[in-house]
Amino acid sequence: MQVETLKDVLEWTEQFHRNLSDCLHECAGKNESERARLLLDYLAKHENKLSGLVSEFEVGAETKALNTWCYDYMEKHPILHSAHCDAPFQKLNAEEIMDVITDQHEQVIDLYRYLHARADTESIRELMGNLKSLEEQEAMLMNQAANRLQDL
Template sequence: MQVETLDDVLKWTSDYHQSLADRLDHSSGNNESERARLLLDYLSKHEASLARTVHESERTAEGKSLNTWCYEYLEKHQLVQRIHFDESFSNLNPAQIMDIVTDQHNQIIELYRYLYSRANFPETKSLLGALLELEQHEAMQMMQGANRLQDI
């Protein structure tokens, strides 16, 4: 997917969260560790929910905000330096799973943080601020949920 505008970034983010949810879900049945299976299931549901929320933000955002060009950042950075989708979480322990998922979220947060800092229009800044806050909040919530699962 060629990403040039904020609308493209939102579509990519929603698709990315859904793809990650699908990978986590697929891996949850194959991991030998009960804790890892619980974590993968939890994260999968969380990512799918986040994908729907980002998609809804895209659907309700103002058109002129969505047409904002974002290519400057994207020329210098990959959207997310992710592991290959053919790799699985099936052989990873809970700490390894959380390291990967946390890293992925941190890269998305950094993207939104940069775009927010460069936004010129109030509508665009508001949309990016809401998305940045959403990603930060969801990453924190996932970490707390993962920590609670470890306490079980």
């Protein structure tokens, strides 16, 4: 997917979360560890929910803000462009799964941080700030749930 505008960023993020959800769901039944299967199932549902939340931002955002160009970041910092399940989650334990998920979410958060810092209008700053906060909060929730699962 070619990412050039903020609308493209939102669509890419929605697709990223949906693809990750599908991948996690697919791998959940294949992992030998019960703890990892539970985590994968939880994360798949969480990513699917997150995809929907990002989609709602696109509906509510100002058209002018969505049409703002932002291709320079993607050229300098290529991030997760994979549309297929390239992480073998079925072979990872719960801690390794969370390491991969955390890293992928940090890349998305870094993108939003960068776009927020470069925003030249209040509507763009607000949109990017809200998206950054959403991603940070959801990543924190996923990590907390994974930690609770480790306690079982």
